[in-house]
Amino acid sequence: MERTFVMIKPDGVKKGLVGEIVSRFEKRGLEIEKLVKKELSREEAEKLYSIHQGKPFFNDLVEYVTSGPVVIMVVSGNSAISIVRKMLGATNPAEAEPGTIRGDFATDISENIIHGSDSEETAIREISIFF
Numbered sequence: 001m002e003r004t005f006v007m008i009k010p011d012g013v014k015k016g017l018v019g020e021i022v023s024r025f026e027k028r029g030l031e032i033e034k035l036v037k038k039e040l041s042r043e044e045a046e047k048l049y050s051i052h053q054g055k056p057f058f059n060d061l062v063e064y065v066t067s068g069p070v071v072i073m074v075v076s077g078n079s080a081i082s083i084v085r086k087m088l089g090a091t092n093p094a095e096a097e098p099g100t101i102r103g104d105f106a107t108d109i110s111e112n113i114i115h116g117s118d119s120e121e122t123a124i125r126e127i128s129i130f131f
Helices: 010-014 018-027 042-048 058-065 080-088 101-105 120-130
Strands: 002-008 031-038 070-077 114-116
Touching: 002 018, 002 080, 002 120, 010 018, 010 070, 018 031, 018 070, 018 080, 042 058, 042 120, 070 080, 080 101, 080 114
Parallel strands: none
Antiparallel strands: 002 070, 002 114, 031 070
């Protein structure tokens, strides 16, 4: 059993996609262990995206994810990390395949609906920030 961190970003919440996204995970056989709707503090956002600190887009990313409510989740199941990543689609929605969350719902790389951990180490770190 593997656990991963998922966050539906402000644009996904604003577009009313929470139920659709949660449903996709559950239909795939993944379990939603924890789910919270909240507004991220600047400190939480900076910790979450600390790997991007110093990059030109860091401040815009932090501003964006703190601009409205998000939904944070712990999702678990066999190979949960790789399954969730495939379900999310490419970070750039223009490259995301139809049928993926970003391929179906996102149009802009800076507002791309959802975040998911990219490795077991990242999942452990990201889950620990919020849960």
